[in-house]
Amino acid sequence: MKILIVDDQANRYRKLIDSLYTLGVSRNDIDLSVCTHEARLKLELNCYELLILDLLIPRMPEDEPDEINSQDLLNDLSFSDEYKKPKKIIGITADKEGLNDTVSQFEMLTWQVVKYEQSCTSWITQIEHCIKYLTGHQYNHQPVEHDVDVAIICALDNPELSEVLALDWGWSTPIPIDDNTFIYEGVVKLKNKQLKVCAAHCSRMGMVATANKASSIINTLHPKVVVMTGICGGIKKHTNFGDVIFAESVWDYQSGKLKNEEGKSVFEISPHQLTASTDIRSKFELLKADNKAIGQISLDYNEHVNVNPRLLLGPIATGAAVVADPNYVDDIVSQNRKVLGIEMEIYGLYAAVENANHPKPKVFALKSVCDFADAEKDDDYQRYCSYMSANVLRVFLEKFGENYI
Numbered sequence: 001m002k003i004l005i006v007d008d009q010a011n012r013y014r015k016l017i018d019s020l021y022t023l024g025v026s027r028n029d030i031d032l033s034v035c036t037h038e039a040r041l042k043l044e045l046n047c048y049e050l051l052i053l054d055l056l057i058p059r060m061p062e063d064e065p066d067e068i069n070s071q072d073l074l075n076d077l078s079f080s081d082e083y084k085k086p087k088k089i090i091g092i093t094a095d096k097e098g099l100n101d102t103v104s105q106f107e108m109l110t111w112q113v114v115k116y117e118q119s120c121t122s123w124i125t126q127i128e129h130c131i132k133y134l135t136g137h138q139y140n141h142q143p144v145e146h147d148v149d150v151a152i153i154c155a156l157d158n159p160e161l162s163e164v165l166a167l168d169w170g171w172s173t174p175i176p177i178d179d180n181t182f183i184y185e186g187v188v189k190l191k192n193k194q195l196k197v198c199a200a201h202c203s204r205m206g207m208v209a210t211a212n213k214a215s216s217i218i219n220t221l222h223p224k225v226v227v228m229t230g231i232c233g234g235i236k237k238h239t240n241f242g243d244v245i246f247a248e249s250v251w252d253y254q255s256g257k258l259k260n261e262e263g264k265s266v267f268e269i270s271p272h273q274l275t276a277s278t279d280i281r282s283k284f285e286l287l288k289a290d291n292k293a294i295g296q297i298s299l300d301y302n303e304h305v306n307v308n309p310r311l312l313l314g315p316i317a318t319g320a321a322v323v324a325d326p327n328y329v330d331d332i333v334s335q336n337r338k339v340l341g342i343e344m345e346i347y348g349l350y351a352a353v354e355n356a357n358h359p360k361p362k363v364f365a366l367k368s369v370c371d372f373a374d375a376e377k378d379d380d381y382q383r384y385c386s387y388m389s390a391n392v393l394r395v396f397l398e399k400f401g402e403n404y405i
Contacts, residue, residue: 001135002046004031004086006039006073007054008065012116016124023131035061036069040076043083049134051077051086052127055093055102055113067102078109088130088179092116092123107157110180110203126173133176149405150188150397151223151361152199153214155345156386160230161201163386167394169197181216188394190402198223206320207252207348214352218361224405225280225362226353229389231382232316232343234369235333239340241381242298242309244392246284247316247365249275250346253332254319269335274350277362283400284313284364287392293399297391305384309368311392314340316367318347343367366392 003025005013010032017030031046033039035058043051053073056065070091077085091106091113093099103113112130114123154160165171169186176182181200188195198221202209214226234243251271287293288311298309317332317339333339346365353363368385397405 001025001049001131002029002031003050003052003131004033004039004042004046004048005052006033006036006057006070007052007092008034008058008061009054010034012118015121016127019124019128020131023128023135025131025135035059035063036073037061039073040083043077043086045084047084048086049088050130051089053089053091055091055099055106056095067099071102071105074105074109074111088134090114090127090130094118108204112174112182122173129173129175147196147222147224148185148198149195149223149401150197150225150227151183151214151217151221152197152393153210153217153226153228153349154199154201154230155205155210155228156230157201159383159386160389161199163383163390164199164229164393166387167390171199177220178216181213181220183217183221188397188401190398193402195397195401195405202345205344207318207345207351210345210348211352214349215356218352218356222359223361225364226349227363227393228346228349228365228367229386229393230343230345230367231370231385231389232341232367233371234341235339236372238314238338239312239369239372240307240309241369242305242307242385242388244294244309244311244366244368244388245316245341246281246288246311246313247276247341247346247367248281248313249273249315250318250350250365251315251336252319252347253317253335253342271335274347274354276350276364279404280362280364281313283396283404284311287311287396287399288313293395294392297388297395300391301384301387303384305381309388312340314338316341316343316346316365318343318345320344341367341369368392 037060053070055070056067057069058065059069089111094116096115106113114126116123152164169188172185174182183198183200186197202213251273294311315336366389368388370381370385
């Protein structure tokens with residue numbers, strides 16, 4: 001297989017090139033470019049299975065590195081036919097947080113960004129997994145086609161997935177299961193049993209991205225349970241900051257018919273309700289009665305947060321847009337007076353399970369209230385609420401996973 005590495009610091013790839021040789025990749029099949037101009041010339045002539053692209057790269061050898069150059073090359077490869085498109089693209093940077101816009105662009109296009117660290121080799125391991133996938137190698141630790149017990153899907157890499165990966169479940173480095181999906185594997189150790197879990201985040205927010213990601217994981221790994229954790233907007237009269245909502249039912253609040261009546265546009269809602277698995281709901285009823293367990297999760301958070309969260313069970317409304325308008329919230333509440341929250345993904349998750357082949361996995365979602373779907377959004381609560389939903393899942397598995405999953 002042919003690999004193109006685009007980085008103005010080529011010396012940092014010596015260990016990677018040595019490791020790839022053990023996987024059967026000849027040095028003659030690895031091309032190096034120190035700028036995007038050189039890379040474009042090579043991409044015009046050669047077909048590469050893998051492109052490794054530094055996020056901070058010069059356009060010409062004499063230029064200063066700039067992230068706009070990697071963004072331009074990525075866009076051209078994604079939307080132009082001028083170059084031969086690599087089968088996979090991996091972004092690499094030592095400053096993943098500082099180049100957030102470029103990282104987001106890679107992830108929006110479903111490509112992974114690896115964090116380079118001189119002091120460790122985990123970044124090499126991640127790239128090796130890609131090579132093994134592309135060349136058909138089996139993974140030594142566990143073939144990815146094996147079933148998992150619980151698949152966790154988050155809309156956002158940070159903070160939602162980050163808080164799941166903060167759970168002490170022995171997470172692996174990212175592993176590809178198909179051309180567009182990377183997962184983390186972990187193990188929940190219970191008293192007499194171990195649960196195999198995996199976790200992933202979507203390429204972007206929304207129902208479509210969630211349904212696609214869930215379908216990929218369901219069809220490849222055949223999990224027994226699929227769950228989403230994360231954050232949502234709450235309905236003020238029913239919820240408080242930090243409350244974790246178990247989405248017992250969900251609908252697309254934008255589904256319906258837009259018609260003209262006497263010169264005015266009128267929207268007629270046509271909701272299609274999807275529900276969480278009934279037997280899982282009954283377990284959360286039991287967990288809801290244990291106020292101490294939910295309170296202890298909040299107390300264990302590493303920063304003081306002046307809230308008293310609860311576990312709530314009820315409907316959640318899903319739509320395609322971020323809501324920051326109280327009047328629009330009133331319209332959504334008019335569709336179901338018992339609705340507890342508003343968000344953008346759960347309907348896509350439940351729909352993916354609804355349309356999955358037999359045997360269908362069980363499904364549920366946990367979202368914690370970090371705002372009230374109005375203009376007064378406070379991002380400071382996002383990490384805390386991501387922590388709450390992830391740890392409510394942890395407590396659920398610890399209490400019921402032994403005999404239930």
